[in-house]
Amino acid sequence: MEHAGGDKLPGDPLFTHCHRELFHAQWKDLLDNEFIHAYKHGMVFVCGDNIKRRLFPQIFTYSADYPEKCVHTISLSLPTEVWL
Amino acid sequence: MLPEPPLPLSPHDVEVPPEVSALEADLDSTSAALVTGGNQSPSLEDPAAQSAQLPSTQHAVLTTSKNSFGVFRLYDEGSIPSVNDPKDQSWADPLPPPQLEECVSQLSPSFINPFHPYLNESSWQIGDWYWNQGAQKSKQNFKSLVEIITSANFQPEDLYHTKWAAIDCQLGSLGAVHDPPQTTPMTPDFEEWQVEDGGWMWRTMTISVPFPQHFLHPGPRDYISNFYCRSLLSIIREALSDPTRCKSFRFEPYSLRWNRSCEVDDIGIYGELFSSQAFIAAHCNLQDAQLDPTSCMLPQRIVAIMFWSDTTQLTAFRDAKLWPLYVYFGNELKYQHCTPTANLCSHAAYFQTVHVSFFAVIRI
Numbered sequence: 001m002e003h004a005g006g007d008k009l010p011g012d013p014l015f016t017h018c019h020r021e022l023f024h025a026q027w028k029d030l031l032d033n034e035f036i037h038a039y040k041h042g043m044v045f046v047c048g049d050n051i052k053r054r055l056f057p058q059i060f061t062y063s064a065d066y067p068e069k070c071v072h073t074i075s076l077s078l079p080t081e082v083w084l
Numbered sequence: 085m086l087p088e089p090p091l092p093l094s095p096h097d098v099e100v101p102p103e104v105s106a107l108e109a110d111l112d113s114t115s116a117a118l119v120t121g122g123n124q125s126p127s128l129e130d131p132a133a134q135s136a137q138l139p140s141t142q143h144a145v146l147t148t149s150k151n152s153f154g155v156f157r158l159y160d161e162g163s164i165p166s167v168n169d170p171k172d173q174s175w176a177d178p179l180p181p182p183q184l185e186e187c188v189s190q191l192s193p194s195f196i197n198p199f200h201p202y203l204n205e206s207s208w209q210i211g212d213w214y215w216n217q218g219a220q221k222s223k224q225n226f227k228s229l230v231e232i233i234t235s236a237n238f239q240p241e242d243l244y245h246t247k248w249a250a251i252d253c254q255l256g257s258l259g260a261v262h263d264p265p266q267t268t269p270m271t272p273d274f275e276e277w278q279v280e281d282g283g284w285m286w287r288t289m290t291i292s293v294p295f296p297q298h299f300l301h302p303g304p305r306d307y308i309s310n311f312y313c314r315s316l317l318s319i320i321r322e323a324l325s326d327p328t329r330c331k332s333f334r335f336e337p338y339s340l341r342w343n344r345s346c347e348v349d350d351i352g353i354y355g356e357l358f359s360s361q362a363f364i365a366a367h368c369n370l371q372d373a374q375l376d377p378t379s380c381m382l383p384q385r386i387v388a389i390m391f392w393s394d395t396t397q398l399t400a401f402r403d404a405k406l407w408p409l410y411v412y413f414g415n416e417l418k419y420q421h422c423t424p425t426a427n428l429c430s431h432a433a434y435f436q437t438v439h440v441s442f443f444a445v446i447r448i
Contacts, residue, residue, distance in 0.1 A: 014296070018307060018438040021291040026311050026435055029287055030409075035316050042384060043317060048330030054382045057320055058366055060357060060414050063392040 143368060150343065155353065158339040160364075162371055163383070165336045201251045206242035211251065283318045287311040289436065307442055313433035319411055320387055323430070333415045334358040335385040337367045357388055357414030388414030393435070407435040 035057065042054035144161035159165075202208035209232045217225050232238055289309045295302050324330050340359045343350035357363055363386065370384050390412040398404040409432045412421050420426045 014293070015438065015440075015443070018291060018293055021293075022289060022307070022309060022436060022438055025289045025291055026313070026433065029289070029311060030313055030316060030433055032315070038317055042380070043320070044380075044382060045321060045324060047324045047333075048327035052382055053335070054380050054384045055320065055324070055387050056370060056384065057316065057387045057389055059391065060362060060388045061390045061392075063390070065394055068393060068395065 143371065154343050154345075156341055156343070156350075157359075158341060159336065160338075160368065160371065163336045163367065163385075165334075201255065203246060204239070204242045205237060206239045207246040207251075209238065210243065211248075215255075283314045283322070285313060285315070287313060293442075307438065309436045309438075311433070311436055313409075314431070316389070316411070316432060319430045319432060320413075323413060324387075329416075329428075332417070332420070333413070335383070335415060337364045339364060356418055357390070363388060363414065386415075390414050391432075407437065409433040409435060 038055070038057055042056045044052065044054050046052045146159040146161045146164060148157045148159070150156045197203070199205055199208040202211055213225070213229055213232060217228065233240070287310070289311045291307050291309075292304045293307050294304050324333065334356070337358050337360075340353040340355050341350040342353050354360075366386050370386060373379065374381075374384050392410040392412065393408060395405055395407045398406060411430045411432045412428060416428055421428055
């Protein structure tokens with residue numbers, strides 16, 4: 001861990017592992033059971049126009065710059081049914 | 085620099101969007117160019133035909149009449165926007181009408197002074213010079229101040245009774261009206277940040293770090309991190325419970341097409357996410373699932389989530405940074421997305437990264 005004093009640890013497999021695990025954990029928290037249920041079965045909601053609808057949240061895009069895109073593509077391995 | 089919206093199609097079209105008016109007229113009269121889905125079903129072998137129609141063989145397609153530019157829309161007949169749908173000017177005039185006058189008039193119904201909250205032109209000019217011409221005064225600013233007080237319209241006695249602090253306070257409250265906290269949950273305001281019921285949650289993330297044998301303390305060890313986030317569903321509920329915002333939400337997709345003349349095939353136009361093939365396909369799949377008689381009979385609609393994240397450096401000379409996750413909805417106009425005052429962007433989370441200090445403490 002001779003790079004430990006620096007800001008980044010490029011190439012260190014342990015640090016990469018931790019980074020990925022933490023990122024996964026946070027996304028798992030965001031896409032919680034409530035969201036997954038609404039994703040699959042919809043969410044009944046009376047909208048602001050007083051019309052009751054069954055809403056299905058779906059993820060269409062994820063925009064990020066190149067470094068973050070690398071992080072996402074390498075470390076995201078969520079269930080395929082969640083991602084379009 | 086914000087992307088500029090395309091020019092309005094024509095003065096006639098801006099006043100009354102031809103598609104919406106034509107569509108509404110078609111629904112009432114017999115001139116609807118209704119094409120049944122059976123003989124217009126897209127062929128998978130023919131990409132042009134596939135892109136020319138809504139990607140479903142189960143749904144009849146309602147074609148709106150062409151406007152003067154030859155642009156028209158294809159709607160799924162089963163999910164046509166409701167009659168009280170917004171006056172959809174998504175491509176005629178993409179920018180929402182300015183609401184400044186409305187807000188001001190709500191605050192002061194007896195609003196007749198054009199320099200409100202300043203009492204008169206002279207005080208407004210001084211106030212404008214103070215607030216709007218840079219925090220650091222330059223010779224150019226000094227020159228403009230001299231021009232103000234030496235102009236024929238300037239009346240020094242008008243300033244005698246001006247309550248500057250009260251006016252500044254009023255100006256500040258005007259700003260708050262344009263930035264309501266319910267649509268911008270994370271404002272720089274410290275008190276807003278601390279609102280408990282804003283839907284934000286502190287979560288604790290724990291990951292197991294397997295330290296190798298050559299470390300001082302090998303074996304698994306927990307790394308604990310805080311995570312500040314909101315429920316994604318609460319963001320959707322918040323957006324759609326606002327009547328104004330709900331009105332501009334496009335639940336029903338359409339395919340936007342262009343046909344210059346009858347001799348040539350029409351061409352698809354790229355535009356909004358809610359008129360994209362992906363959205364139309366998702367919408368049609370949803371409607372097909374609803375054909376099951378045992379399913380819910382409520383209108384089933386897609387809410388298109390668009391994530392966006394970027395690490396943000398907070399200071400110029402330190403390394404403080406944030407990694408926010410932003411959420412936009414693809415059901416709203418992209419031109420409104422880039423209008424900061426529309427407040428359509430929601431913060432969903434602040435990602436945490438692993439601190440290097442965790443490794444530094446227990447390294448060899």
